[in-house]
Amino acid sequence: MVQQISDSAAAERIRRAAIEAFAEAGYGGTSTREITKRLGMSATAMYPHYRSKEELLYAISLQGHRAALEVLQGADDPGAGHLERLRAVVAAFAGWQAEQRQVARVVQYELHALTPSHYREITALRRQTSDVIAAIVRGGTESGEFDIDDPDDVVLAISSLCVDVCRWFPSTRHRDPERLAQTYADLAARLVVGVR
Numbered sequence: 001m002v003q004q005i006s007d008s009a010a011a012e013r014i015r016r017a018a019i020e021a022f023a024e025a026g027y028g029g030t031s032t033r034e035i036t037k038r039l040g041m042s043a044t045a046m047y048p049h050y051r052s053k054e055e056l057l058y059a060i061s062l063q064g065h066r067a068a069l070e071v072l073q074g075a076d077d078p079g080a081g082h083l084e085r086l087r088a089v090v091a092a093f094a095g096w097q098a099e100q101r102q103v104a105r106v107v108q109y110e111l112h113a114l115t116p117s118h119y120r121e122i123t124a125l126r127r128q129t130s131d132v133i134a135a136i137v138r139g140g141t142e143s144g145e146f147d148i149d150d151p152d153d154v155v156l157a158i159s160s161l162c163v164d165v166c167r168w169f170p171s172t173r174h175r176d177p178e179r180l181a182q183t184y185a186d187l188a189a190r191l192v193v194g195v196r
Helices: 009-025 032-038 053-075 082-099 101-109 116-143 151-168 177-193
Strands: none
Touching: 009 032, 009 053, 009 101, 032 053, 053 082, 053 101, 053 116, 082 101, 082 116, 082 151, 082 177, 101 151, 116 151, 116 177, 151 177
16 A cells, blocks of 8 residues: 655755755765755654655655656647647656656666565556556557657656656756757657658
8 A cells, every 4th residue: 555655844854955865975875974965964864754765765756757757648639639649748748757857866776676566566657657648649559640769768768768867957058948849849759750
């Protein structure tokens, strides 16, 4: 059963401090003492809100993956053409990874530290996110709007491109999340209707 995220102001402050610390040093390279020190709190101040560092990571992962899924679902217009839908969803996903790069880096690259039950819950949310893209790609393939051999490979490529944004953004060439989002939308369009 998916846990609810504590919405107290203190719990939110702890999550934000943990996101910064995990994004900078990784989950394994960050202690709970380092997280609470950022807030001027005692090392034990976290425990009324989160029983462990792993539970804190789970809360961050849950909140981050839910936010990413909502962004994709909100960008999708089922009444539009498949190419327009794909461009909108990819732009939203890549843009979120850039704008929310710290939380995205944590939720995308620290999964290995979750307990098996938490890992299963988070990967289920990740599948739902991929399913938004997959439904569009499969629909466009079936309608003939897209010219691709293997929809699953295209979904994997698009998802991987978008997720990786948080690892390197910003760069010397890419500093504007909106411009990057449109570049990724263009790349996705080329994957599905490009010249062979």
